[in-house]
Amino acid sequence: MAYLSSRRSFLKRVSAAATCLILPSSRIAFSYEANEKVHYAAIGLGKRGSYLAPTFARIGGELVVLCDADQERIGPFAQKFPKGSVYRDFRRMFDECEKSIDAVVIATPDHTHAVISAAAIRRGKHVYCEKPIAHDVREARVLRELAAQKKVATQMGNQGMATDSFRRTLEQLEDGVIGHIREAHVWFVFGGSGPRQPPQDTPPVPSGLDWDAWLGPAAERPYHPQYVSGWGGWWDFGTGCLGGGGSHSLHLTFKALGLRQLWNPPHNSEKRIRVESEIPEKAPHGFPRWQFVRFYIPARGDQPPATIYWYNADEAELHRRGVWKKLEDIAGRDLEWKDNSWTPRSGTLIVGEKGVVHTNAHNSVCQILPADKFPQQAGRPKRYPHVAGHEYEWLNACRGQGSCLSQFDHSGPVIELLLVANVAGRFDEPIEFDPVECRIIGNAEADALLRPPYRTGWSL
Numbered sequence: 001m002a003y004l005s006s007r008r009s010f011l012k013r014v015s016a017a018a019t020c021l022i023l024p025s026s027r028i029a030f031s032y033e034a035n036e037k038v039h040y041a042a043i044g045l046g047k048r049g050s051y052l053a054p055t056f057a058r059i060g061g062e063l064v065v066l067c068d069a070d071q072e073r074i075g076p077f078a079q080k081f082p083k084g085s086v087y088r089d090f091r092r093m094f095d096e097c098e099k100s101i102d103a104v105v106i107a108t109p110d111h112t113h114a115v116i117s118a119a120a121i122r123r124g125k126h127v128y129c130e131k132p133i134a135h136d137v138r139e140a141r142v143l144r145e146l147a148a149q150k151k152v153a154t155q156m157g158n159q160g161m162a163t164d165s166f167r168r169t170l171e172q173l174e175d176g177v178i179g180h181i182r183e184a185h186v187w188f189v190f191g192g193s194g195p196r197q198p199p200q201d202t203p204p205v206p207s208g209l210d211w212d213a214w215l216g217p218a219a220e221r222p223y224h225p226q227y228v229s230g231w232g233g234w235w236d237f238g239t240g241c242l243g244g245g246g247s248h249s250l251h252l253t254f255k256a257l258g259l260r261q262l263w264n265p266p267h268n269s270e271k272r273i274r275v276e277s278e279i280p281e282k283a284p285h286g287f288p289r290w291q292f293v294r295f296y297i298p299a300r301g302d303q304p305p306a307t308i309y310w311y312n313a314d315e316a317e318l319h320r321r322g323v324w325k326k327l328e329d330i331a332g333r334d335l336e337w338k339d340n341s342w343t344p345r346s347g348t349l350i351v352g353e354k355g356v357v358h359t360n361a362h363n364s365v366c367q368i369l370p371a372d373k374f375p376q377q378a379g380r381p382k383r384y385p386h387v388a389g390h391e392y393e394w395l396n397a398c399r400g401q402g403s404c405l406s407q408f409d410h411s412g413p414v415i416e417l418l419l420v421a422n423v424a425g426r427f428d429e430p431i432e433f434d435p436v437e438c439r440i441i442g443n444a445e446a447d448a449l450l451r452p453p454y455r456t457g458w459s460l
Contacts, residue, residue: 045067088213356369
């Protein structure tokens with residue numbers, strides 16, 4: 001009987017009559033006392049959202065709004081946070097709750113990350129967005145520019161950058177301990193969805209799901225549970241391993257190579273990045289079963305040209321192609337991490353003149369090899385701040401205490417580069433990306449995929 005009562009209460013809160021509580025402590029950005037709670041909305045309460053929503057409340061935030069297109073996902077959190085307002089459509093949430101929230105935590109499917117982030121930033125709200133922050137290249141560009149204009153605290157959810165190991169290793173790479181870097185290798189043992197066709201049957205939309213809000217800016221289509229439960233394997237909703245895995249694994253390489261400067265004006269042809277992709281067959285509605293990519297990076301200041309090699313395939317394919325042995329030879333050791341790391345057989349190798357850096361898939365554990373040649377590599381960072389964690393760093397930045405290492409000014413260009421490789425996988429010839437102008441040179445069809453059209457009624 002108690003369950004039925006609480007469910008009736010929840011359904012009333014998520015009904016059309018629901019409104020947002022206007023809190024008397026509504027503030028403008030950076031007007032907080034040192035330890036004042038940051039009032040935030042949790043948007044998207046699936047796998048990652050179900051972790052993030054209570055986590056920020058536990059470490060100093062106050063969860064005041066719950067939002068998910070599927071009301072069944074809201075239910076458990078509405079009971080844990082009974083004072084929070086509940087919504088299924090983030091647009092209505094912003095209309096009614098703008099003065100009640102200081103920040104948003106976004107963990108929806110990839111295709112709605114950018115529209116929600118942009119709506120929040122335009123209202124002066126701080127944004128923590130799960131990786132990747134965008135589904136398409138141009139979205140990442142717009143978010144970076146908006147964040148700079150509004151001067152809000154932003155953070156992409158790639159926790160590896162918050163570790164001492166990442167930050168101390170980055171300092172040493174910037175100090176030149178392994179010399180000039182001419183190549184890096186990033187690999188995942190995932191593979192992709194492969195060719196697939198959209199479902200043809202049209203089951204009814206579940207009563208608790210707002211299909212229009214879930215679909216967001218993606219092209220109109222009938223509801224199907226395959227889209228909702230397996231969105232990551234569909235081109236229109238997910239970003240494949242490049243977006244989901246690369247947005248963990250590319251950061252140390254990106255920073256060590258100083259790639260961010262390629263995005264700075266002035267524009268010139270010497271800043272262009274050539275991207276070559278190899279796949280077994282096209283997968284128009286999904287992602288290739290395997291994909292190997294080469295990013296040819298031009299010289300930057302006193303740093304020589306470099307090549308980033310990307311491999312996403314199951315282990316059998318990596319062994320068959322000789323990739324696994326090649327990587328083991330470079331590392332001079334077994335590639336598997338023994339620390340219970342997520343995807344312990346995926347990782348990164350950054351190859352310098354004097355040594356090699358081996359990281360796990362998150363870039364959270366890093367080691368300079370050979371280890372006996374670099375005995376002083378561990379410990380706290382000396383220039384970059386030591387932080388209690390990725391989420392703590394963002395909450396502090398919301399209060400005006402420092403900035404985030406993975407703020408959109410960094411993570412935006414990283415995501416652009418990764419998503420350009422998704423575009424490259426749809427063409428038989430290499431593409432050339434201009435990072436200053438955010439366009440692909442000499443291929444109008446590929447260039448259009450950097451900014452595909454939104455469904456009517458949706459925009460950034």
